[in-house]
Amino acid sequence: MKYFTIIVGGGPAGLSAASTLASAKGHLPFMEDKKILVIDEGNSDLNKALLKNFPAVDIGAKGVEVLSSMRERVKTLDNVDFVEGKVVEISGQDGNFKVKTEDGKIFEGEKIILATGFHKFDIKGLNAEILPHAKAPRPGKVMLKVDEKKRVSPGVYAAGLIAGEQTMVAIAMGSGTESALNLLSDLAGKTVIIHDVVKKS
Numbered sequence: 001m002k003y004f005t006i007i008v009g010g011g012p013a014g015l016s017a018a019s020t021l022a023s024a025k026g027h028l029p030f031m032e033d034k035k036i037l038v039i040d041e042g043n044s045d046l047n048k049a050l051l052k053n054f055p056a057v058d059i060g061a062k063g064v065e066v067l068s069s070m071r072e073r074v075k076t077l078d079n080v081d082f083v084e085g086k087v088v089e090i091s092g093q094d095g096n097f098k099v100k101t102e103d104g105k106i107f108e109g110e111k112i113i114l115a116t117g118f119h120k121f122d123i124k125g126l127n128a129e130i131l132p133h134a135k136a137p138r139p140g141k142v143m144l145k146v147d148e149k150k151r152v153s154p155g156v157y158a159a160g161l162i163a164g165e166q167t168m169v170a171i172a173m174g175s176g177t178e179s180a181l182n183l184l185s186d187l188a189g190k191t192v193i194i195h196d197v198v199k200k201s
């Protein structure tokens with residue numbers, strides 16, 4: 001099967017992008033039968049955090065638990081699949097990408113969102129320009145060159161730290177949502193947001 005979008009990285013940026021794309025079902029006709037795949041090797045920075053400044057959770061919540069609960073919630077969505085593994089190569093072009101993992105599996109997707117954090121970027125096959133991270137607190141971190149819609153190249157978007165954002169959970173999640181909406185907006189040819197509303201009784 002071919003996925004609508006393959007998201008590489010299942011930290012806060014990748015999971016947020018997945019939630020947003022999944023929630024477009026029922027809002028955008030072209031999303032009705034689409035599935036999203038998240039591939040993650042499990043090394044999110046959030047695993048090390050003690051959160052005292054992210055108001056969506058209790059003060060002092062452990063990042064590892066927050067991430068686990070977000071991941072489990074995303075896994076319950078019927079249009080999202082989750083695979084554990086390391087992506088080593090992405091080939092193809094917009095509408096027709098092939099994503100290869102270290103264990104030799106190949107997944108097909110129409111679009112790509114890269115949400116791989118800022119420690120390194122070693123995925124082969126993409127024509128991505130790797131830059132020193134402009135907003136990292138310490139040297140040696142990386143980001144990808146992106147345009148104003150966080151596109152790395154046609155059909156490939158970046159989100160979170162690898163898109164050059166500051167290292168805070170709320171920013172990473174906002175960035176994942178933003179990149180997902182940019183992707184949907186590019187396809188729809190107009191600005192897209194996804195809101196669900198409480199029904200009046």
Ligand SMILES: Cc1cc2nc3c(=O)[nH]c(=O)nc-3n(C[C@H](O)[C@H](O)[C@H](O)COP(=O)(O)OP(=O)(O)OC[C@H]3O[C@@H](n4cnc5c(N)ncnc54)[C@H](O)[C@@H]3O)c2cc1C
Nearest residue numbers: 009011013041043044045049087117160161167168169172
């Ligand atoms: C010690 C520490 C404390 C922190 N404390 C706070 C805090 O108090 N408040 C706050 O707001 N923020 C805090 N942060 C920052 C926060 O954790 C990060 O900003 C956030 O996790 C970034 O999200 P991200 O999704 O961009 O990247 P990450 O969370 O790093 O996720 C990237 C994911 O991509 C995966 N990946 C990378 N390459 C591949 C590949 N080739 N194939 C498959 N998967 C891949 C990684 O394994 C990882 O799971 C802290 C960070 C650290 C390290």
